[in-house]
Every structure is written in structure tokens, then in C-alpha cells.
Amino acid sequence: MAAQHELGRDWGIYIDGQWQSSSSIDRIQSISPSSGKVIATVSRGNTADIDRAVGAARRASKAWASASPFYRAEVMIKASQLIADERDTLARALTDDQGKPLVKEAYDEVDELVLYFSMAAEDAKRQSGTMPHSVDPTRRVLQYRVPLGVVGVISPWNWPYTMGAEVFAPALAAGNSVIWIPAPSTAACSALLVEVFVEAGFPEGVFNFVTGLGAEVGDALCAHPGVDGIGFVGSVATGEKIAYRAAGKKQILELGGNGPFVVLEDADLEKAARAVMDASFLCAGQSCTAGELFLVHKGVKEEFLEMVVSMTKESINLGDPFSPETTMGPLNNEACADKFDEHVGDAVAKGARLVQGGKREGGLPTTLYAQATILDSVSPDMLIASSETFGPVVPILEISSDQEAISLVNRFGFGLTSAVFTTDLARGLAYAESVEAGWVNVNASTNLWESHLPFGGRSGTLSGRGRVGGTSVLEAFSEPKVVILQL
Numbered sequence: 189m190a191a192q193h194e195l196g197r198d199w200g201i202y203i204d205g206q207w208q209s210s211s212s213i214d215r216i217q218s219i220s221p222s223s224g225k226v227i228a229t230v231s232r233g234n235t236a237d238i239d240r241a242v243g244a245a246r247r248a249s250k251a252w253a254s255a256s257p258f259y260r261a262e263v264m265i266k267a268s269q270l271i272a273d274e275r276d277t278l279a280r281a282l283t284d285d286q287g288k289p290l291v292k293e294a295y296d297e298v299d300e301l302v303l304y305f306s307m308a309a310e311d312a313k314r315q316s317g318t319m320p321h322s323v324d325p326t327r328r329v330l331q332y333r334v335p336l337g338v339v340g341v342i343s344p345w346n347w348p349y350t351m352g353a354e355v356f357a358p359a360l361a362a363g364n365s366v367i368w369i370p371a372p373s374t375a376a377c378s379a380l381l382v383e384v385f386v387e388a389g390f391p392e393g394v395f396n397f398v399t400g401l402g403a404e405v406g407d408a409l410c411a412h413p414g415v416d417g418i419g420f421v422g423s424v425a426t427g428e429k430i431a432y433r434a435a436g437k438k439q440i441l442e443l444g445g446n447g448p449f450v451v452l453e454d455a456d457l458e459k460a461a462r463a464v465m466d467a468s469f470l471c472a473g474q475s476c477t478a479g480e481l482f483l484v485h486k487g488v489k490e491e492f493l494e495m496v497v498s499m500t501k502e503s504i505n506l507g508d509p510f511s512p513e514t515t516m517g518p519l520n521n522e523a524c525a526d527k528f529d530e531h532v533g534d535a536v537a538k539g540a541r542l543v544q545g546g547k548r549e550g551g552l553p554t555t556l557y558a559q560a561t562i563l564d565s566v567s568p569d570m571l572i573a574s575s576e577t578f579g580p581v582v583p584i585l586e587i588s589s590d591q592e593a594i595s596l597v598n599r600f601g602f603g604l605t606s607a608v609f610t611t612d613l614a615r616g617l618a619y620a621e622s623v624e625a626g627w628v629n630v631n632a633s634t635n636l637w638e639s640h641l642p643f644g645g646r647s648g649t650l651s652g653r654g655r656v657g658g659t660s661v662l663e664a665f666s667e668p669k670v671v672i673l674q675l
């Protein structure tokens with residue numbers, strides 16, 4: 189009979205193929221953002237745990253790196269099947285720990301997770317080398333990629349499964365051993381995920397999992413001399429610290445964004461307004477690709493605003509994330525909710541008009557339920573325009589031309605995703621080519637992405653460095669090697 193996987197317990201850490209006790213007796217409570225109840229406890233790991241995990245990963249790394257990619261792919265495929273088998277359990281744990289609506293969103297995250305494992309397996313099998321010419325005809329040259337060795341992965345709480353797996357699945361498939369540290373506020377569902385997929389048969393020490401506070405275990409992992417590469421998904425502020433602490437190691441940094449969403453005067457307004465529902469309210473706005481700044485041409489602003497207000501009233505149902513009717517759940521944690529209050533308050537104080545929402549909804553089990561919020565007359569000096577709010581907000585700033593939109597987007601320094609709505613595709617392409625962003629959607633929400641395509645912030649912006657998605661991340665966690673054969 190298959191093992192029963194349950195979220196509610198005291199979780200240890202997973203090192204060297206075994207669940208173990210942390211060296212620390214301290215615990216972190218996992219509190220459901222929707223009910224306020226303690227649903228599990230996880231270990232508050234420490235530097236001794238990181239030393240142990242890195243030691244196990246180093247011991248395992250040579251054999252895993254030199255194993256056939258077809259064998260590694262087989263283990264990854266088995267892991268994806270185990271996850272698919274536990275789709276319901278994992279989706280419910282995600283809703284409980286993260287707060288996202290079960291029916292509308294949590295199942296989708298588990299399905300995408302399956303895809304990350306299977307895609308990494310397929311990509312690993314197809315990695316190949318070349319045989320470039322030598323200057324000397326008596327030599328033969330082999331050029332191919334080798335894994336880095338030990339990779340540390342640190343992930344956020346907004347997409348607790350996929351944001352870790354988009355990095356560690358390809359890192360594993362490429363032949364690295366891994367230590368994963370999830371965000372503390374979604375560490376319990378992450379532990380459950382680990383329990384499900386490690387049964388695939390990873391050799392001991394190839395995959396390790398430590399929970400704890402980022403400034404403690406995360407920092408120790410980044411600075412550890414036994415770690416060769418770091419994959420980090422999280423905020424700009426933490427990314428900057430990690431870039432420094434992990435200096436000299438290969439790094440992927442997937443950081444924040446503010447998803448500028450432009451509506452030009454020739455746009456299909458209904459289509460654009462429909463896309464706002466997804467851009468601003470998916471995961472209650474807690475998505476790095478969320479639309480958080482709406483630059484709308486003055487000629488259509490009033491009509492667009494009216495449409496967005498009526499669609500929000502009609503389609504956004506804030507409440508219990510386990511209820512099938514709910515389309516938006518609570519924010520994940522108090523720090524995030526405080527930022528929502530601060531940014532809305534700052535905007536109103538500086539002259540924005542609060543059209544709808546703006547508060548935490550009363551009469552619900554916790555104070556984390558932020559209302560779907562629409563603000564008009566937003567200006568560039570407001571926090572809600574210039575930084576990442578990470579909440580369910582639609583801040584509208586009026587523009588007069590395409591060029592004004594492009595200048596504003598490039599001014600705030602983020603470079604992750606952007607969207608433009610226009611019926612003229614040439615105009616849409618001109619916008620896409622002029623904004624500094626790693627990804628631009630023409631006539632689709634900022635929250636539209638496809639997992640097999642390279643995703644990440646444009647170099648030189650606040651949004652990070654490197655790409656995840658498809659074979660890009662396999663390349664990030666491997667490096668070229670040249671061998672010359674003198675005949």
C-alpha cells in the first residue's frame with residue numbers, strides 16, 4: 189500500500205537520503221494564512237546542518253555527475269510521476285500553507301511542477317557537445333558541458349513548489365547534487381513535496397533539504413566553500429546580498445519585477461481589461477510577473493477603468509481558498525500585507541484616487557485577506573508605481589504616447605516582464621523592442637509565461653541575472669570543458 193503523505197507534523201531535514209533531526213532544537217511554526225491555525229512545525233536549521241548537507245552533496249556529486257544522463261532522466265521522470273500521483277495531496281497542502289485558491293490555482297502549480305521534472309529529464313538526454321577544429325591537423329578537440337558539482341537553491345513562498353523546482357530539477361538532471369532551502373513561510377508544503385519525490389530513487393546525498401531562516405541557513409549555504417553554484421529566486425534586496433556572499437560561484441538570480449502593462453489607444457479594451465484580472469489577481473498579486481503598473485493612454489483611460497472595475501466586481505471572489513467559488517485567497521504573510529497597506533496609503537497620500545478596495549477584508553479568519561484594489565491618477569513618485577507591491581493592486585497612470593510609456597518603464601529599473609495592448613502588431617513589436625525587459629507579451633497578460641522558454645531579468649536591471657526555463661538552466665548549472673587529443 190502506498191504511504192500516506194500528510195502535512196501536519198514536525199518536519200526534520202533531509203540529508204544523505206534520510207530524514208534526520210536538525211542540530212538545532214528550535215522550531216518554526218507553519219501557520220495557515222487562510223485559517224490562522226498552526227498546521228505543522230519545521231526545523232529552524234543552523235550552520236551545522238548546512239555543513240552536513242554540503243558534505244553529503246559533495247560525497248555524492250562525482251558519481252551522479254558521471255552517471256549516464258539517461259539514468260538521471262529516468263530518476264527525474266519517476267519523480268515527476270510520483271508528484272502526479274499525489275496531485276491532490278500536494279495541491280491541498282499548497283493551499284493550506286501558501287493560501288492560493290485550490291481549484292483555480294493550486295492544481296495548476298502542481299501540474300507545472302510535473303512539467304519541470306519531465307522537461308529537465310528530456311533536456312538532460314539531449315545535451316551534447318561539439319568537435320571543433322584544431323589549428324593543428326594532428327590534434328582532435330572535444331568540447332562538451334560538465335556539471336558544476338554542488339548547487340544550492342533558495343526559493344520564495346509565492347510559488348513554493350515551482351520556484352524551487354524550476355532551478356533544482358534541471359540542476360539535478362544536469363548532474364549536480366543539490367541542497368534546497370525553501371522560504372520559511374511555506375517550508376511545510378515544501379517538505380511534503382520532498383517526501384513525495386525523493387522516493388524516485390536518487391542516490392544518497394544527491395538531493396538534500398534544509399529548512400530555516402534565510403539569513404541563517406541561506407546565508408551559510410551561499411558562503412559555503414563546498415558549494416559551486418547558487419540558484420536564487422526572491423527579492424531584489426536578498427539577491428544583492430547573495431550576489432556578494434556567493435561571489436566567485438556561478439549564480440542565477442531571479443529577482444523582483446513590477447510588470448508594466450501598457451494599454452494604447454487602439455487596444456481591444458475588453459481583451460486588455462480581461463487580462464488585468466489575471467495580471468493583478470493571480471496568486472493575489474504575489475507573482476514576480478504580476479502587472480503592478482498600468483500605463484493607459486488618456487484617450488481610453490476612462491472607458492478602460494470602468495471595464496476593469498466591473499470585471500473585478502464580477503470575477504474576483506475573495507475568501508476561503510478551499511472553496512471552489514474562491515478566485516483569490518489571502519496574502520501569504522504579514523510582511524507582505526504590511527507592504528500592501530504602505531503602498532496603497534502612500535499612493536492615496538500623494539494624490540491617487542482609490543476607486544475600489546484598498547483595505548484588508550474584515551470578518552474572515554485572519555487579517556491577511558487584501559481586497560482587490562484599483563487606483564486611478566497614480567504618478568511616478570508613488571511607491572506603488574516605482575517599486576514592487578506584491579499584492580492585488582491595479583494602479584493606473586495616464587500616458588499620452590508610446591514613447592512616454594517606454595521612458596517610464598525603463599526609468600524604474602526593473603527588467604523582468606512587460607505587456608502591451610494594441611491592435612497594431614508592428615506598434616506592439618516596436619514597444620517590445622524598446623523596453624528593457626527579459627520578456628514582453630503583446631496582447632496578453634504579464635502573467636502569461638511558458639515554462640520551456642528562457643525566463644529572467646534583463647542584464648543590468650534590478651530583476652536579476654541568468655535565465656531559467658528549458659535548456660537555459662541546464663546550461664547555467666553546467667560549464668564548458670575542452671579536451672585536446674594530440675594524435
Ligand code: NAD
Nearest residue numbers: 343344345370371402403406407422423426442443444476
Ligand atoms: P525574499 O528575498 O525575502 O526570500 C527569498 C528566499 O531567500 C527565502 O527562502 C528566504 O528565506 C531567503 N533569504 C532571505 N534572506 C536571505 C539571506 N540573507 N541569504 C540567503 N537567503 C536569504 O523573497 P520572498 O519575499 O520570499 O519572495 C518574493 C520575491 O521573490 C519578490 O520580490 C518576487 O518578485 C521574487 N520572485 C522572483 C521570481 C523570478 O523568477 N524573477 C519568481 C518568484 C518570486
